[in-house]
Amino acid sequence: xxxxxxxxxxxxxxxxxxxxxxxxxxxxxxxxxxxxxxxxxxxxxxxxxxxxxxxxxxxxxxxxxxxxxxxxxxxxxxxxxxxxxxxxxxxxxxxxxxxxxxxxxxxxxxxxxxxxxxxx
Ligand code: HEM
Numbered sequence: 001x002x003x004x005x006x007x008x009x010x011x012x013x014x015x016x017x018x019x020x021x022x023x024x025x026x027x028x029x030x031x032x033x034x035x036x037x038x039x040x041x042x043x044x045x046x047x048x049x050x051x052x053x054x055x056x057x058x059x060x061x062x063x064x065x066x067x068x069x070x071x072x073x074x075x076x077x078x079x080x081x082x083x084x085x086x087x088x089x090x091x092x093x094x095x096x097x098x099x100x101x102x103x104x105x106x107x108x109x110x111x112x113x114x115x116x117x118x119x120x
Contacts, residue, residue, distance in 0.1 A: 002119040004046065009112045011038045015105070025089060032085065036078050043075070067114035074107040 018031030081104045084097040 005115040008115045077104040
């Protein structure tokens with residue numbers, strides 16, 4: 001059972017619902033910030049438990065490297081997307097927030113896909 005990948009996919013779905021609710025500004029902001037908290041919690045769990053190691057293939061291959069790289073890109077983009085969202089809330093134009101959100105969500109989706117691929 002790839003339960004870590006299922007939690008990972010659930011956070012992605014949570015973020016998708018948050019985007020679908022973007023017109024309700026405070027709800028959107030809360031859901032996306034919570035999504036960040038969920039992702040950090042998952043990352044810390046994976047880092048400090050043996051669960052991820054037990055669920056991945058014995059020998060780390062290029063796919064695992066791609067997965068870790070994508071997760072790093074995704075985490076690096078989070079503060080920028082959240083900050084730009086705060087700017088939109090304060091009255092700025094949405095363009096920058098949208099331009100950051102697109103690569104972020106693509107990276108987030110690819111993290112889900114590669115998580116299922118590296119899991120046994
Ligand atoms: C991972 C974090 C986030 C993602 C991926 C994300 C994504 C998006 C997307 C795709 C849009 C639509 C942009 C458009 O139609 O031009 C949007 C709109 C918006 N976001 Fe975010 N967002 C995130 C976090 C936040 C946060 C933390 C805030 C506030 C503190 C925020 C505030 C807003 C606002 C005010 C809008 C405009 C909604 C509207 O009236 O159409 N976002 N967001």
